[in-house]
Each structure stands twice: as structure tokens, then as C-alpha cells.
Amino acid sequence: MPSRPRDRVGEIYGRLTVVRASERRTKSGNAYWWCQCSCGREREVPGDKLSTNTARKKPVVTACLVCSRELQVEGVCTKNDREERQRRDNAERQRKALMGQVPDSWLRLPLTDAHARELGQVLFFRGTYCLRGHLAPYRINGGCLACSGQKHSAHESLMP
Template sequence: MRKDTRTAGKDLTGQRFGHLTVIEKTGQTENKYRLWLCRCDCGKEIAVNTKRLKSGTVTNCGCIPRKDARRGKIAEDLTGQVFGYLTVVRRAENKYGRTCWLCRCECGKEKEATARDLKAGKVKSCGCRSRDHSHNRVDLTGRKFGRLTAIQPLEERDRKGSVYWKCLCDCGAETSVTEDGLVQGSVRSCGCLKSENQKRIGEKLHRIDGTCVEILEKRKSRKDNTSGFRGVFKTKAGKYRVDIGFKRKRFYVGTFESYEEAVKKRMEAEKTVHDGFVQAYYKWKEQADRDPGWAASHPLDFEVEKKDGSLAVREVTK
């Protein structure tokens, strides 16, 4: 059996690599490279594989920041120093080659931060201060935003730290909205405006027997696209299944060998069901406009059924 050259090789016992001195081989491997037990100048022992030692990737146990390791500088002791609302307690484990310190915030929580971020002022608290905007809060009391009038700020904050405001809507209902939602205009009522708009849109649509005429007319103009054709589904067997929806039901049209044939059958079904319904509706509406009394006693009922394996429609005027 061929010997793995990555685990074999020169004995490194006693050799120095940066701040590490090799003590002995461990008898274990890491990524097929032999692991060596090494002692750092600080006294700590760690296991490092041959490749990382020889390439200089690891030169200490982590007690020296990577950027200063080559220059042999020891990290500055920040214990006891104050950075914003943080007081440095003790050294923490290095992360990504940078010196980290455990800090205690004025609120009592602890947080780890790199020396670089602390000195640069990028980290000043455990995060509690980023949520506290009381020092620069905008007074919205009495201001009008759409149908909402801001009454007073609340203690509640959203995940971004935006203050919630108690608001009174023109309809008389009270609600709480974030400062961002009010100022940016994303919230303009307690919800009544949305309900009114939906009702207004609904009044413009004509629904007969649970089916919207305008939606069917809009779908009628849709064409094929890169993802396929509506109502045509490819099966695991490689064939194409076709169905069509009407009155919240799905009607099976058939399964076909080719995509082109499936699309053709789907379009025929649309002409029979959807187009047939739209034509029947306008025919019924023409008479209903002339005689509203007749329309009230003769609602349009359009039924779809399957005869001899094909879809058929049955118009029932009650």
C-alpha cells in the first residue's frame, strides 16, 4: 500500500515556528496532515498540523493578533478602559486573527468586541443604546398623517428601534404606529382606508355565480411564456396534464403526449368555459339592463359538466 506523503516526513520535534516550539507528534492527523503538539511562548499548548506550521499560517496560540504577529508585538492591554458605555473586563478568544475583549455595558449586559472596533468607536454599547432614540426623538404630537393624528409616544419599539406612537384615526379608532411608518407615509389609517378601497374595487367588479367577469377577460389575453402555459403541467412520466379552473373548482381536461397538443386542448377548454361564460354574461346583462325586474328573478347560472370525456357548459336561467 502506498504511503501518504502528507503524514510522513521529517520529525519537527524541537523546531520553532514563530512563537511556537514543537514538543512532540500527537499520533493524530488533520486533513491528512500530521498533528504536532506545540508550546507557545506564553505557555499555552496547542495542536497544529504540518502544513499550517510550515506555511506560517499558525505562528502562535492566538495570544498575538495576526496583524502584529509578524512584527512580534504583544496586544495592548485594554483591561479597565472605557469605550462609550462599555468597560473592558478581560481578554477574550481571538476572532479572525483580531484581538477580542470581553466588555460590560452600563446596562449590565456583556459583549465581546475587537480592539479595533473599540478604539475606532464602532462599538460603544451592547446594542441597547442603538435602540434608544430618546435623545433625538422627533415630537409628532398633534401632527396629522393621512387619517391618523399622533397623540403620544409609547415605550414600545420595533426591531429597528423606531418609536411607536399612539394615534387616533378619523374613523374614531385608536392604533399604534411606528414613527417611521408615520413619517414615511407607509401607514395612513387604522386599516379603514384599506377596507374602503377594497370595497370600492369590489363594487367595480362584476361577480356572477361566484365568478369574476373582469378577471376572466384579463386572463383571456395572456399568452405563452418561458415557464410554460397556464393550466398545463408536466408529469413525472414526461406527459402533459391539462385542467381548467372555474367557480373555485378544477376540471380535468386530459393528459397528452406533446406540449403543443396540451396547449391546444387548454385553449379549446378556455374558449368553451371562460369565453362561453363571458358571452353568456353579456347576453344576460343586456336583457337585465332593459328589465331590472327580470334580472332579479332570473339570475345567471352557468354550469360546467363533462360529457363523453369532453367539457360542456350548461346555461341555466332561473
């Protein structure tokens, strides 16, 4: 017969507050607990998934199913925003190094494809060479304009 679990009623794990014990047990003998999320929904959670240790290797439950999905989406959006900021910073640095070597009109274009979409434009200029060695603006849903033959590469015009 399994041992009596430690009383967790009233303990808080993320957005969950333990309300009462459940009759269920996991295969390994851990007790389930009924927890109430800060949004008001209840969720039955195994005791081994409740933890305040953030460095833990096992998965941890910290919210109801609806709130955990929202937290996951927020995390992905935050990560994407951080990566976009990095791309824009890199493009800004690369473009500063190219001042005087490329047309000024290219330097006035948006920094990344996401930046171009925000501004409602089709072209952007990162200041990087494409896979074929061209230095030219890009289309948001395509590639380098020099590869498609629409504009000359600044790299080619600099060569004798």
C-alpha cells in the first residue's frame, strides 16, 4: 500500500494553487492533486509534475491547459521578436560598413523582410551577399534582385 503523500494544499506552483488531493495515483505511486489556475479553471496534476525548481529536467505543470498554451505562444513571440531585433541590428551594422559603396536608395530600404512587410514595401536591403556573390536588394517573397536580373549587383559594379 502506498505511503500517504505530503499535504500540498495551499501551495502555489506558477499559476496553480493546490486545492485538494485526488483519489488517483500515477503508475509510480505519486498522488494527483486538484489545482486551481489563476484564471479560475481547475486541473488535476500528478504530484511529480508540481515543482518550483526551474532548473529541473522533468516537465513541470504551472498553469491550466488554456493558460499554458497562452504562455507558450507568448514565449514563441518573445523569442521571434528578440531574433528579429538581432537581424535588424546585424543589417544596420553591415549597411553602415557599405556606405558609399552602394546606392543611397538601397540604404533607405527596410532592414529585413519583416521590416519591409511592416512598412508595406516589397524590397529590403540587409547589406549581405547572396549565395551567388551578389550585393543587391532582396524581394520579400523572392531572392536577390541581381540573381533575377532586375538590378545590377553593387559587387559587380565595383569590379574593374
